[in-house]
Amino acid sequence: MPDNFHEADSTDWLSTKLQKLFHVDSALRCQVCKDFYSTPMITSCSHTFCSLCIRRCLSNDGRCPACRAEEQELKLRNNSAVEELVEAFKNAREEVMNFARTPKYPAESKFSPKRKSDETETEVISSTNKRTKRSRHHPEDGFVQCPICNSRMSENKMNAHLDRNCQEFPNTPSKSGTGRKELNVILQKVDENTIKRPTRLPKINFSMFKDAQLKRKLGEHGLSQGGSRQAMQKRYTEWVTLWNSNCDATKPRPTRELRGELEKWERIQEGKRVGLGPQIQTGIKIKEKGFDGVAWSSSHSSSFKELVEKARRKADRFEEGPLLSETTPTLLPVSPKKLSENSSTIDAVKDPTTL
Numbered sequence: 001m002p003d004n005f006h007e008a009d010s011t012d013w014l015s016t017k018l019q020k021l022f023h024v025d026s027a028l029r030c031q032v033c034k035d036f037y038s039t040p041m042i043t044s045c046s047h048t049f050c051s052l053c054i055r056r057c058l059s060n061d062g063r064c065p066a067c068r069a070e071e072q073e074l075k076l077r078n079n080s081a082v083e084e085l086v087e088a089f090k091n092a093r094e095e096v097m098n099f100a101r102t103p104k105y106p107a108e109s110k111f112s113p114k115r116k117s118d119e120t121e122t123e124v125i126s127s128t129n130k131r132t133k134r135s136r137h138h139p140e141d142g143f144v145q146c147p148i149c150n151s152r153m154s155e156n157k158m159n160a161h162l163d164r165n166c167q168e169f170p171n172t173p174s175k176s177g178t179g180r181k182e183l184n185v186i187l188q189k190v191d192e193n194t195i196k197r198p199t200r201l202p203k204i205n206f207s208m209f210k211d212a213q214l215k216r217k218l219g220e221h222g223l224s225q226g227g228s229r230q231a232m233q234k235r236y237t238e239w240v241t242l243w244n245s246n247c248d249a250t251k252p253r254p255t256r257e258l259r260g261e262l263e264k265w266e267r268i269q270e271g272k273r274v275g276l277g278p279q280i281q282t283g284i285k286i287k288e289k290g291f292d293g294v295a296w297s298s299s300h301s302s303s304f305k306e307l308v309e310k311a312r313r314k315a316d317r318f319e320e321g322p323l324l325s326e327t328t329p330t331l332l333p334v335s336p337k338k339l340s341e342n343s344s345t346i347d348a349v350k351d352p353t354t355l
Contacts, residue, residue: 008036008093016100025093028086032057032065037086039249040079045069048079051245059241078248200247201240206233222259238265 010025030037032053039051047066049057055073057065064071143152149166209217214232215225223239225232239262246252297304 012097013100016097017104018096018100021096021100024089028082028089036090037079037082039245040082040086041076041248042079042082043071044075045071048082051076051248052241055241055245056238059237073244076248083250198243198247198252200244203240204236222255223262234269235262235266238262 010022010029013019013022013025028036030040030050030053031047032049035050037048037050040048041051041054042048043054043064045064045067047064049065054065054071054076057063058071058073062070062072144155144158145152146158146161146166148162151161151166153161204217206214211229211232214229214236218225218232218236221239223235227235239258242258242261246258
């Protein structure tokens with residue numbers, strides 16, 4: 001399969017000659033999404049996660065996913081060192097992976113060693129001659145070039161120029177455009193610092209908002225106002241999580257991309273509910289914050305009693321001794337009291353109607 005369709009995974013290194021990079025690759029991945037850190041944030045308990053991952057976890061139960069310690073979003077801090085490390089590793093990963101997958105001993109060339117050595121020597125000599133000829137070429141304007149700042153001046157001024165540490169002449173950009181590239185990098189950093197950062201959104205207490213107010217709140221951010229109240233609450237909560245996570249990023253994404261991310265998240269959540277069976281959907285309801293445990297217990301008390309009764313009967317059967325064969329499902333379990341009332345245990349088992 002082409003590499004374009006292969007999702008990068010830390011286990012890719014295990015089949016190469018650089019197997020120890022598996023641990024490096026794994027250390028640069030989030031424990032929640034198992035992907036490379038995206039806008040890494042460090043918690044007060046010194047664990048690092050993606051900004052979006054940790055904010056979703058804290059919005060769910062308010063605990064660190066690694067050590068289960070209580071945590072708050074206000075205590076999260078950017079881990080810029082890890083972010084730079086991840087970007088550097090991702091940029092070099094493909095090239096290093098290609099090198100790691102090459103054979104340790106390359107195939108022998110079709111040329112003989114002697115001929116190959118002669119060709120190499122010839123190339124070195126020819127390249128040396130070219131460099132020698134190039135170094136002997138000097139312009140005929142009478143000026144010499146400073147070896148430090150590349151400025152050109154008369155030869156009698158060179159010593160004084162070097163004594164002043166090249167202060168009277170600015171550095172001359174090389175023909176390759178290195179000076180222009182450095183200037184563009186500086187201007188880019190200035191633009192990034194002057195970018196207006198988005199303001200974080202506070203969480204709201206939904207109990208103090210009526211349906212009309214909640215819809216108005218969604219409309220202020222250009223979000224859908226349809227669905228039940230519970231759906232609107234989840235939509236706004238996820239929007240706040242996406243927005244605040246975007247505030248942590250070095251280069252914030254535009255608002256339209258965040259809205260598209262929210263719509264994608266809602267479709268995934270809806271697909272999960274439609275595709276799951278009734279028992280799993282019941283489990284999802286139990287995990288929700290607004291779940292009423294008392295009402296659930298009272299409405300399912302008969303089921304609980306039935307389960308308890310089955311467990312007791314099973315315990316009695318284990319106390320009696322060997323269980324009845326699975327091939328005779330019509331036989332009923334016989335208690336010790338019933339066995340004492342009958343003359344023979346075997347007769348009671350053979351004829352359960354006499355019990």
